[in-house]
Amino acid sequence: MIKQSIEKGIIRMTRSLNLRSKIVLFYGLIVFLPTVLLAAGAGYMMLQTVRANYILTIREAVRQSAQSIEFRKQSYDLLATRTATDGELISRISRSYEDITEQLGTVNYVDRSFLLTSKYLPGIENFRIYHTNDSLVQDGGLLWKPEDRKLSGMLERDWYAERLASPDNLVWTNAGDDRNKLVVSHKILSSSGDVYGIVYLLLNYKSVFAESFDHPFDGAGEMYIVDGNERIIASSEPSEIGTPLSSSSLSEYWGRADGTVRTNNGTVLITQEIKSGWRVGALVHLDRLEEQSRRILYYIAAGIAFFLLLSIFLIMIVLKNVIWRIRKLGTRMTDISEGYFEAKVKNRDNDELGELELLFNSMSGRLRKLVEEHTDALLKEREQSFRALQAQINPHFIYNSLSLIRWRALDLQDELQIRTIDALTTFYRLALSNQVNVTRFSEELEHVRAYLDIQQLRYPGQVSVEWQVEPEVLNLYTIKLILQPIVENCYLHGGITARTDAFIQITVEARGDKVRLQIFDNGKGIGKEKLEQIRAGTYSGTKNGFGMKNIRERLALYFGPEGCLEIDSAEEEWTAVTVTIPVCHERPELRKGEG
Numbered sequence: 142m143i144k145q146s147i148e149k150g151i152i153r154m155t156r157s158l159n160l161r162s163k164i165v166l167f168y169g170l171i172v173f174l175p176t177v178l179l180a181a182g183a184g185y186m187m188l189q190t191v192r193a194n195y196i197l198t199i200r201e202a203v204r205q206s207a208q209s210i211e212f213r214k215q216s217y218d219l220l221a222t223r224t225a226t227d228g229e230l231i232s233r234i235s236r237s238y239e240d241i242t243e244q245l246g247t248v249n250y251v252d253r254s255f256l257l258t259s260k261y262l263p264g265i266e267n268f269r270i271y272h273t274n275d276s277l278v279q280d281g282g283l284l285w286k287p288e289d290r291k292l293s294g295m296l297e298r299d300w301y302a303e304r305l306a307s308p309d310n311l312v313w314t315n316a317g318d319d320r321n322k323l324v325v326s327h328k329i330l331s332s333s334g335d336v337y338g339i340v341y342l343l344l345n346y347k348s349v350f351a352e353s354f355d356h357p358f359d360g361a362g363e364m365y366i367v368d369g370n371e372r373i374i375a376s377s378e379p380s381e382i383g384t385p386l387s388s389s390s391l392s393e394y395w396g397r398a399d400g401t402v403r404t405n406n407g408t409v410l411i412t413q414e415i416k417s418g419w420r421v422g423a424l425v426h427l428d429r430l431e432e433q434s435r436r437i438l439y440y441i442a443a444g445i446a447f448f449l450l451l452s453i454f455l456i457m458i459v460l461k462n463v464i465w466r467i468r469k470l471g472t473r474m475t476d477i478s479e480g481y482f483e484a485k486v487k488n489r490d491n492d493e494l495g496e497l498e499l500l501f502n503s504m505s506g507r508l509r510k511l512v513e514e515h516t517d518a519l520l521k522e523r524e525q526s527f528r529a530l531q532a533q534i535n536p537h538f539i540y541n542s543l544s545l546i547r548w549r550a551l552d553l554q555d556e557l558q559i560r561t562i563d564a565l566t567t568f569y570r571l572a573l574s575n576q577v578n579v580t581r582f583s584e585e586l587e588h589v590r591a592y593l594d595i596q597q598l599r600y601p602g603q604v605s606v607e608w609q610v611e612p613e614v615l616n617l618y619t620i621k622l623i624l625q626p627i628v629e630n631c632y633l634h635g636g637i638t639a640r641t642d643a644f645i646q647i648t649v650e651a652r653g654d655k656v657r658l659q660i661f662d663n664g665k666g667i668g669k670e671k672l673e674q675i676r677a678g679t680y681s682g683t684k685n686g687f688g689m690k691n692i693r694e695r696l697a698l699y700f701g702p703e704g705c706l707e708i709d710s711a712e713e714e715w716t717a718v719t720v721t722i723p724v725c726h727e728r729p730e731l732r733k734g735e736g
Contacts, residue, residue, distance in 0.1 A: 164460055173449060180445050184438050191434045199358070199411050199425050207413040207421040210366060210375075213349060214417060216262055217325050217342060218311060224255055224270065225310070225327040225340045234284075234329065235337045238276040251283045264348030266322070270329070271301055272338035285341075293343070294318035304328070304339050313374055315383035321346045323374070346382070350375045362425030365391055369418035394424060466494050470501060477505055480512075520698070520731055561598050579699075579728045582649060582656075583615040589624045589647065600638045609648040614656060618725040620699050623692050627660045627718045635664025635716055651724060655703075658720040667710040675708055689718075696722065699729045 224230065233247040251270060269285045279286045287301035294317025295303075304312065304326055316322035325342040350366070354377040357364045366375040371386040381389045394410040412422040469486060476484040484505055488498040593606055624647070631637045631645055646661040667675070674680035678690050689706065696704030703723045710716040 164456070168453075168456055172452070176445065176449060180442060184442065187438065188434065195425075196409060196411070199362075199409065199423055202358070203411050203413045203421060203423045206364065206423075207415050210350065210419070210421055211415040211417070214313075214415070214419070217265075217344065217349075218417070220258065220262060221311060221325050221327040221340050221342055223258075225329045227254065230254070230270070231329060231331055231337060234270075234272040234274050234277060235331065235335075237274075241278075244276075244278050247277060248280045248282070248284060255283060264345040265342060266345050267341070267343035269341040270338055271297070271341055272329070273301075274337070291318075292341075293322070293324050301339060305336060313368060315372075315374065316343065320379065320382040323349060346375065357423070358425055362423055365422040365424065367391075367395075367420045367422060374419070391422065391424060395422070463494065466498070470498065473501065473505070477508060483509065561595065578621055578695075579618055580621050581615065582617050582619055585619055585621065585624055586610060586615070586647075586649065588621075589628055592625050592628060593645075596632055603638050603643060605642075605644040607644060607646040609646065609650070611650045614649050614651055617651075617656060618728050619656070619722060620695055620729070623695070623720055624658060624660065626688070626692060627720075630718075631660065631662040631664055631716075635662050635666075637662050637664040640664060654724050655721050656724055658722075659717060661715065661717045663715050666712040666714050666716050667708070668712050672708065672710055692720075696720070698731055701732050 229250065233250060238244045238247075255268070255270070268283060270283050271285050271287055273286065278284070285297075287297040290297050292300050293314075305328070310328045310330065312326050314324045314326075316324050323344040323346055325340075325344060327340040328336050329338040329340060330336055354364050354375060357377050363377045364375075365373055365377075365381075367386055368374050373381050373384055373386060373389060373391070376382050378390075381391070386392055386395060391410075394408065395412075408424065408426050410422060410424050412420050414420045473484040473486055485502050486498040488495050488502070596604070597606075628645065628647070637643045637645065640663060642663075644663060646659075648657070648659040648661070650657050671680060675689055678693065680689075689708070693706050696706060700722050703721075705721050707719045707721075708716070709719075
């Protein structure tokens, strides 16, 4: 029941759609839309998975970088601490010297103990031991006294005083005059806490941290080292080295807890704290890292789109073929409904539509045969009716009667009567010749002249007749009795004899492959309503002869749509009847299937 209800609902909703729209709709709902949704969902899940993998990779990279930085820092811390806590060094710089020999011994000890040691670590550009013992010299090598010389962008005295005031024994700072230099200092303390000097190390930044900070994450991120005072010690962005964290671009992402992840507009920050209180941070632009993955995703999407469009293209081709064949069948059915029974459909395929086309061709052939049989029967019936109408008068009786009257007129020498009898004889000879219905224009015009001669004898001098006949038309063929009934209507219905200066103009001319016949008179014309009825073929008339409807039917029987009759008229002014038929050098035959 549920299945039937769903089927009925679908049929009801798609009832107003054509076949093409239905197939396209179902394809979109069943194939296209699910494919697009699945592709979008799979792409989104893939991006999320890639992003998660990237974050894991970044975490591991930050952890390894932190370990490497901590190891390097410990190496320099160890050198500074070992020097500052050396007992012999503390003893020598804290005592008073009496002569130069003792001072030279101390200088030799310092050089021997610390000069070579500082060479083992890379990046140490300057190694000094500052003291304030007035009795001990400064040799310009390792032993120095704070004076008014420049040191890291400030005077040695000021730097020394600042370091003494610092609560930390070991301090890492950036050189004030060069951000690419690092300064490591350590107070030289006695066991009682007295400060006798400060160890000073000037490090080359690139030699110490270049490995971790040189183009990190293939240019898709930056690496930072932030000390306990939240000052940037090292960075892959040179402009931010030595700046406070709060005034750097890192501040909006920085988290307080170790390993905190902050994301903003596709940017992720991962931090790792090391033992000395420093924190290593990686600020990575995931959108740059994901560019390759996104590009691959675009390629996949483009491939899916290509195959979807290809499937749509193929479906449209198949649909176009099916719809075209169905419409072709519909067109041929329309042709049959309009009377063209020669309609056939070319069949090249062996599918269901091909079987339907074969059945249609068989049906159209059978219909054509049945219609031809029916048309032949109708033609024979009409021809017999026409011949019966002609045969109502016995030609021999009329000819014999007219011949007798003509002899009597000759005896009486009555010329008017003889002319009348001759005209009647010619008229009936042509009208009552029921052997054939086709004649030449010369005989048809002779028939009209005989009729007009009779009318002129009846109404002498009242109607003038103008003939415009092209000689080359006389030998062409036409059907009988198409002009005389029209001329007769000028007298019977046109009231031509009651008009002043009445005239009838008869025109027969060839126009290309057509022959144009026109009867024009200046009689009383035809009323508008009656004219419309005559044109529509609904006017019954007096039914005492050959009417316009009869002429139209006979024109259609012999000439089909090429034979036409047109009537124009202005009431109380004129009437023009025009007949157009094709040029016939041979006798026209009855057309099967017409009318």
